[in-house]
Amino acid sequence: MLQRLCLVMASIIMLLPLSGCWDSKYLDDLSIVVAIGIDEDPKNEKNIRVTLQVVVPNQVSDSQSGGGKEGIPVTNYIGTGGSLIDAFQNMSALTSRRFYFSHNQVMIIGEGLARKGIKDMFDMVDRDPEIRTDFDMLVAKNGKAEDILKTITSMEKIPVQQIYSMIKTYHQRVGAIYPVTVREFIQSIQSDKEDPAIPSIELIGDANEAQKKSNTAQIEPENFLRMDSMSIFRNGKMIGFLGTEDSKGLTIVRNKLERMIISIPVGENEKVYISPIHNQTKVKAVFQNHKPVIVIKVEHKAFVLDNKSANVKLQDNDQIHWLEKEAEKIQRKLILKSMSKLQEMKSDPAAYAKHVYQANPKYWKKNKDHWDSIFEDIPTRVDVSITIVGTGIRTRTYIGEK
Known part of the structure; x- marks a missing residue:
């Protein structure tokens, strides 16, 4: 009897820490945050101005069910403060629900x-277990984050869903940017062996008109959002933007490329377009005469997208080989130009420092205090190998056929 009683008591004690509702959260008590915008505070240079985009539940449900009035399914809250947590606290006076960032x-x-x-802005983001750190980061080019988040979009009812999809699509189809999460940004901004780079987005048109529903009530909106290129940081400050082609070079070197288009001139006015579909980049540092050299090896497997030349016979292996060699020259020039631009900007998002450290830790330890002067003069060697693996459903072009 005593043994059974002891077993029962032990079971009860073991069940006590398993009660799972101590931290329950109900949707009726939460404001679901889907986007965060951070700007300067025009009234106080020591403060930041934070915009939180929050889902309006009844508008989302109305739009999904087809009933109710047609409204905007999000609302923005704006607050200021010396830090993110200060701004969040000040915004709490504006809503009946607690902000929820997951x-x-x-x-x-x-x-x-x-x-x-x-x-020094992201300690709270990195520390708070309720805030996931896998969301994407962007810079509002030539403007404010607040205006980007006020823009009503055409393709998605919730603006941030369109922004999120634009990041993925532009990366996957053009290759001029690659997504960067806040976790990756924090890791690079605190590293002494890599500088951050994050994509940029730009509002084209008038910010006041972009937030009106009438803006999207036409086939060609006059005010719209456009993905741009990579923004470059140094010592925690943005120092400029790469151009589209230079951003493609950085995407390749970071081994982030999914797809892009390579335009190969043929003669004076004709071109053949190919697209890499399987890509791999390897970067390492080697030492020559006790000085570092960065070696970049790129492999593309590509297919032909468009043939504008009647003179190019894609069934001819020699002409395919010629196209591959021409594309390799174009990619090599693209990468070298991109890396040269970053060296001019004295920013290292390609992580040259990390590769030098991995190749020779003693050299890095000895020279890291004056790395900036070394970095801008490091030679770069680029080896590109492109194999055309497909030409579409036809080899000849109809152009010039009779």
Whole structure:
């Protein structure tokens, strides 16, 4: 009897820590944050101005069910403060529900604030277990994050869903950017062996008109969002933007490329377009005469997208080989130009420092204090190998046929 009683008591004690509702959260008590925008505070240079985009539940349900009035399914809350937590606290006076960040998809930094410096801004994001750190980061080029998040979009009812999809699509189809999560940004901004780079987005048109529903009530909206290129940071401050082609070079070197288009001139006015579909980049540092050299090896497997030349016979292996060699020259030039631009900017998002450290830790330890002067003169060697594996459903072009 005593043994049974002891077993029962032990079972009860073991069940006590398993009660699972101590931290329950109900949707009726929460404001679901889907986007965060951070700008300078025009009234106080020591403060930041934070925009939270929150889902309006009844508008989402109405739009999905087809009933109710047609409204905007999100609302923005704006607050200021000396830090993110200060701004969040000040915004709590504006809503009847607690802000909940686990479903946040995007954080946008205004260009003015990014140039001012954001190195010490993200401790709360990194520390709070309720905030996931896998959401994407963007810079609002030539504007404010607040205006980006006020823009009503055409393809998606919730604007941040369109922004999130634009990041993925532009990366996967063009290759001029690659997604960067806040976790990756924090890791690179605190590293002494890599500088951050994050994509940028730009509002084209008038910010005041972009937030009106009438803006999307036409086939060609006059005010719209456009993905741009990579924004480059140094010492926690944004120092500029890469051009589209230079951004493609950085995407390749970071081994982030999914797809892009390579335009190969044929004669004076004709071109053949190919697209890499399987890509791999390997980067390492070697030492020559006790000085580092960065070696970049790129492999593309590509297919032909468009043949504008009647003179190019894609069934001819020699002409396929010629196209491959021409494309290799184009890619090599693209990468070298991109890396040269970053060296001019004295920013290292390609992580040259990390590769030098991995190749020779003693050299890095000895020279890291004056790495900036070394970095801008490091030679880069690029080896590109392209294999055309497909030409579409026909080898000849209909152009010039009779």
